Amino acid sequence: GAGVSQSPSNKVTEKGKDVELRCDPISGHTALYWYRQSLGQGLEFLIYFQGNSAPDKSGLPSDRFSAERTGGSVSTLTIQRTQQEDSAVYLCASTLETFGQPQHFGDGTRLSIL
């Protein structure tokens, strides 16, 4: 497709379960970002991938969070042993990695932990 695609759009799970969130970036975009947005809040940076470089994981809130990007394209964000405070919208964005390029966002995955 033409834009960034995220799946699932909604996910409800029980506390303690693991979840996987998927992001399909725009074709040709070398940079990929994951953000978290809690209700009424701004975007909290989680992790950044650029080409074959080691990812910038500085925003991951705990070691329960991990992400990978296979073949420089699709990315998966995994949250293990989910907690209620993990409930939020998880947004993915991709961009051409040149200075000043806008980030193109998917519509996010709304994660609810019961």
Added chain:
Amino acid sequence: SQKIEQNSEALNIQEGKTATLTCNYTNYSPAYLQWYRQDPGRGPVFLLLIRENEKEKRKERLKVTFDTTLKQSLFHITASQPADSATYLCALALSSGSARQLTFGSGTQLTVLP
């Protein structure tokens, strides 16, 4: 510590008037600043970018100013319409050498009343 503040959580204006949204920052030296629009249940959409050496940028009914002395950006929507109702986010990029990370404000919710 570094901080980005956007003016009042919600702004209501009458159709046809000019909406002015504020983004203030402290302890940053941004290379550029971006503005995004976010509709409910959707990801942010890029609107405008302004660089540190630019004072003003325009796009159709939108105008952005950037005052690095005041550490402030103003975002104007002229001849506002109900369709302009959305949350508007400002985002700062810190490094002139890389678009690696944007730091987002929490957003201002704009409602244009018919």
